Amino acid sequence: xxxxxxxxxxxxxxxxxxxxxxxxxPSCTSCHGGDPRQGGxxxxxxxxxxxxxxxxxxxxxxxxxxxxxxxxxxxxxxGRDCTAAEKxxxxxxxxxx
Ligand code: HEC
Numbered sequence: 001x002x003x004x005x006x007x008x009x010x011x012x013x014x015x016x017x018x019x020x021x022x023x024x025x026p027s028c029t030s031c032h033g034g035d036p037r038q039g040g041x042x043x044x045x046x047x048x049x050x051x052x053x054x055x056x057x058x059x060x061x062x063x064x065x066x067x068x069x070x071x072x073x074x075x076x077x078x079g080r081d082c083t084a085a086e087k088x089x090x091x092x093x094x095x096x097x
Contacts, residue, residue, distance in 0.1 A: 003085055010093025013086060020079035028077055028090075036097040052097035060094060 015034060017026040024043060025031060032040040036052040053059040060066055070090070074082035082090065 003088070005085075005088035005092035007089070007093040007096040010089035010091070013090060014093055018078050021075070021077040022079075025076045028073065030077070031073075036094050051094050053095060054097060060091060066091070 014028045014032075014036075019026070029040075031042055031048060032051055037050050037055050039050050040048040042048060049056050049059075051059055053061075070082055070087055074080065074086075
């Protein structure tokens with residue numbers, strides 16, 4: 001209730017190193033890079049397409065896929081699930097890119 005997603009908070013979480021996760025993936029940017037309009041690399045070196053829907057229109061269109069990857073990636077970076085508020089902020093940030 002009363003919650004409004006914030007792209008700015010999403011950016012801070014995406015680019016920050018919140019701690020609690022795996023040492024070799026301290027940040028979303030560890031794999032996705034600092035700019036969602038650019039691609040990234042998995043730890044195995046596999047290219048990851050940009051997350052920004054403005055660049056890759058199929059991004060964030062499959063809710064089950066987004067939920068699956070956020071569960072996995074939040075565990076990597078934070079060592080826990082992201083809260084509903086954090087997920088909303090992250091998606092708001094990515095959609096704004
Ligand atoms: C260990 C590497 C790694 C880290 C760290 C990581 N990701 Fe990912 N992420 C991936 C991979 C691999 C995929 C799936 C491949 C793809 O969608 O191109 C993915 C997919 C996604 C997707 C799915 C997009 C879609 O259209 O379905 C979102 C959203 C996402 N990541 C956001 C994040 C956020 C937010 C963080 C930080 C909390 C994060 N990722 C951290 C590797 C990572």
